[in-house]
Amino acid sequence: MIPSRRQFIRTGLAGSLLLSLSGWLNAAGARRLSVAEREMLGALCNAMLEGMLPTDPVQRHRLVALTVDGIAVEIAGLSLAAQKEVGELFGLLVLAPARLMLAGVGQPWHAASVAEVSEFLQSWRASRLSLLQTAYGALHDLTFGAWYARPDTWEAIGYPGPPKGYF
Amino acid sequence: MFDPIRAGLASGWKHIDASTLARGQTLEFDVVIVGTGAGGGVTADILSDAGLRVVLVEEGPLRSSSDFKMREANAYPELYQESASRKTADKAINILQGRCVGGSTTVNWTSSFRTPAEVFEFWQRQFGLRQLSAESMSSWFAVMEHKLWVRPWDTPPNPNNQVLVTGSEKLAIPVGVIKRNVKGCWNLGYCGMGCPTNAKQSMLLTTIPAALNRGATLYTRLRAERLRFDGSRVSALDCMALQPDGIHPAGRRVQLRARHFVIAGGAIGSPALLLRSGVPDPYRLLGKRTFLHPVVISSALMPERIDAYAGAPQSIYSDHFLHQAPIDGPLGFKIETPPLHPVLFSTTLQGFGEAHARLMREFTQANALLALLRDGFHPESRGGQVRLGNDGLPVLDYPLGDVIWEATRRALLAMAEIQFSAGARWVSPAHETAPGYASWAEARKGISELPLKPFVCRVVSAHVMGGCGMADGPQRGVVDHRGRHFWLANLSVHDGSLFPTSLGVNPQLSIYGLVARNASLLAAELSGKPNPVIP
Numbered sequence A: 001m002i003p004s005r006r007q008f009i010r011t012g013l014a015g016s017l018l019l020s021l022s023g024w025l026n027a028a029g030a031r032r033l034s035v036a037e038r039e040m041l042g043a044l045c046n047a048m049l050e051g052m053l054p055t056d057p058v059q060r061h062r063l064v065a066l067t068v069d070g071i072a073v074e075i076a077g078l079s080l081a082a083q084k085e086v087g088e089l090f091g092l093l094v095l096a097p098a099r100l101m102l103a104g105v106g107q108p109w110h111a112a113s114v115a116e117v118s119e120f121l122q123s124w125r126a127s128r129l130s131l132l133q134t135a136y137g138a139l140h141d142l143t144f145g146a147w148y149a150r151p152d153t154w155e156a157i158g159y160p161g162p163p164k165g166y167f
Numbered sequence B: 001m002f003d004p005i006r007a008g009l010a011s012g013w014k015h016i017d018a019s020t021l022a023r024g025q026t027l028e029f030d031v032v033i034v035g036t037g038a039g040g041g042v043t044a045d046i047l048s049d050a051g052l053r054v055v056l057v058e059e060g061p062l063r064s065s066s067d068f069k070m071r072e073a074n075a076y077p078e079l080y081q082e083s084a085s086r087k088t089a090d091k092a093i094n095i096l097q098g099r100c101v102g103g104s105t106t107v108n109w110t111s112s113f114r115t116p117a118e119v120f121e122f123w124q125r126q127f128g129l130r131q132l133s134a135e136s137m138s139s140w141f142a143v144m145e146h147k148l149w150v151r152p153w154d155t156p157p158n159p160n161n162q163v164l165v166t167g168s169e170k171l172a173i174p175v176g177v178i179k180r181n182v183k184g185c186w187n188l189g190y191c192g193m194g195c196p197t198n199a200k201q202s203m204l205l206t207t208i209p210a211a212l213n214r215g216a217t218l219y220t221r222l223r224a225e226r227l228r229f230d231g232s233r234v235s236a237l238d239c240m241a242l243q244p245d246g247i248h249p250a251g252r253r254v255q256l257r258a259r260h261f262v263i264a265g266g267a268i269g270s271p272a273l274l275l276r277s278g279v280p281d282p283y284r285l286l287g288k289r290t291f292l293h294p295v296v297i298s299s300a301l302m303p304e305r306i307d308a309y310a311g312a313p314q315s316i317y318s319d320h321f322l323h324q325a326p327i328d329g330p331l332g333f334k335i336e337t338p339p340l341h342p343v344l345f346s347t348t349l350q351g352f353g354e355a356h357a358r359l360m361r362e363f364t365q366a367n368a369l370l371a372l373l374r375d376g377f378h379p380e381s382r383g384g385q386v387r388l389g390n391d392g393l394p395v396l397d398y399p400l401g402d403v404i405w406e407a408t409r410r411a412l413l414a415m416a417e418i419q420f421s422a423g424a425r426w427v428s429p430a431h432e433t434a435p436g437y438a439s440w441a442e443a444r445k446g447i448s449e450l451p452l453k454p455f456v457c458r459v460v461s462a463h464v465m466g467g468c469g470m471a472d473g474p475q476r477g478v479v480d481h482r483g484r485h486f487w488l489a490n491l492s493v494h495d496g497s498l499f500p501t502s503l504g505v506n507p508q509l510s511i512y513g514l515v516a517r518n519a520s521l522l523a524a525e526l527s528g529k530p531n532p533v534i535p
């Protein structure tokens, strides 16, 4: 799986595939997060936030779901053009062929391991294709933005929150 | 906490939230001002003081101290363009700009510097702006410094800024204390989320209330769409009401007619409005030479608590590296210190998973320095270009070329050396492949070899300038030294987009001073009163 992804990307076709698929997805119009997208984002959060998420599966699941909700809120605050781009990226990532070829993740998202998803994230982060690098950047910023926006994440980093009192 | 904006509204200020309009409107004023930031605020104050009937058009909401909760989760979507995630077209540069009444001044960090003399000299040489010099402008700066309480900040710097002092002193690098436009500042450190104590003397608290007290009209959630013009005169501005989310159109239109039109939507919004309107631009200069002071960042972990979220955010600077070469030589840079809050810090920090978590757990000991690169002077530093996307909204291209990366490397080295001199135990540029360094020797070697290119090296900006540059003629500028458009007689530009280069200093005071001058000249002309006594 991994070698084929590398080859695929090296051919330089990945970008044009991304674009053409995106064009097709565009036609779908305005969108909310689908179940498939939530699963995909959940898998990404599990890997991005490894080290911050608790190990207890019930707790972890709850916090991942909250973070995915946070991502949806963040997206709604982007410009319409950026919302469309993010929508295209998500729409692409939930398609099994794209998940396989572009992300190199063999399992469906809900079954993918943290190690597997981390490897995908790292490969996009280090990619020579700017399209994949920027997609990684968007996923990075959305995930950490949603996570650290929540006061319950602050204790772990020692941030006391804004001063309280006379405001 | 007394909220002067809510009190003003209660006293009958004319504020119309366009998202609530039931039907379209057509109205007439003396002057239409687009944007309520540094340029729009000062203009509204001066023109209303001359007895002119002004209307302000702002696409963001009206928010005030009662709304400022010091939380990133609320502040970014409410107060910033694109929820603080505006980017260049290639996504390589993240751009912070305000989008609310007061514009970027509502969320800025209060650092106040006059335009340096060498910048005026460059403009005189390259753009023929002989009317503008440090001497001729000094009274205008003084007026605005007085009005906005610009004073040296004599409270000791917070530990985050102290790192810059300690490290620089060890290296014999001179530093200075930044002046701030604050009155009774509580030293909280949340200027970027709107000042909850009304200490920051932003446009929201000064010029705009002054204009509203004189009967000016303020529209919010109203986007200036297009100027209508006939021959050499603008006749009207067509505006589009936005929904309460500030993103989707609400379907209602407002047309504003006036004798004069002042554009102050900031250095992305203003050129975009003029481009959408199709104003004459025979030399194709509109939107070009957009400058950003591209910022590169160096993070450090200190042995002690820094709490970089607390205390006045920027209070110390060093201009040492602006003066190592001629102004048009290899790019110089100014070093300052940004405040760190969880969302801004975690999204700027490279990496993910356990590596990211490890650094975040040390958040309270983190320091960051930033270097703002002085773009626009070196012949190869021609900045970016604002153009229109398919939806008519602005897109900024800003190619990051060799001159930027050469300066970036020097800046990352300089900042790492300062941080290690101040006792840092670990330093890393905001860069995807920098492993982080435990000593200056390691950092020097590592940073010298670091690949520097878009996406891999984080670049951000909070200082958008240019795009409607001033010059002595239409062959090299969009407007003249007074901000008057070369082709449309009753059109002026009054904001950061006027600058023909960047500045090498944080821009707010440069905008306040220049716009105070130009708005005063305009007020005299429109009201038939004599020119201001200040030269």
Ligand SMILES: Cc1cc2nc3c(=O)[nH]c(=O)nc-3n(C[C@H](O)[C@H](O)[C@H](O)COP(=O)(O)OP(=O)(O)OC[C@H]3O[C@@H](n4cnc5c(N)ncnc54)[C@H](O)[C@@H]3O)c2cc1C
Pocket (backbone or CB within 6 Å): B034, B035, B036, B037, B038, B039, B040, B057, B058, B059, B060, B096, B097, B098, B099, B100, B101, B102, B103, B104, B105, B107, B108, B109, B110, B111, B112, B113, B192, B222, B223, B224, B225, B264, B265, B266, B267, B269, B270, B273, B314, B462, B463, B464, B494, B495, B496, B497, B505, B506, B507, B508, B509, B511
């Ligand atoms: C986080 C941050 C920190 C900063 N810190 C400092 C600092 O410490 N010192 C300093 O000197 N400078 C600082 N700056 C920069 C400084 O605030 C800006 O350079 C300055 O405010 C720019 O003034 P302006 O009038 O050009 O635009 P702005 O102040 O940005 O105002 C433009 C306004 O126009 C509105 N607008 C745009 N297009 C339209 C349209 N089509 N219709 C209606 N309205 C429109 C926008 O919503 C905005 O409110 C900072 C900026 C930021 C974002």
Ligand code: SF4
Pocket (backbone or CB within 6 Å): B110, B182, B184, B185, B186, B187, B188, B189, B190, B191, B192, B194, B195, B196, B197, B198, B199, B200, B311, B312, B313
């Ligand atoms: S540091 Fe001062 S100016 Fe900034 S938010 Fe706090 S009180 Fe306001």
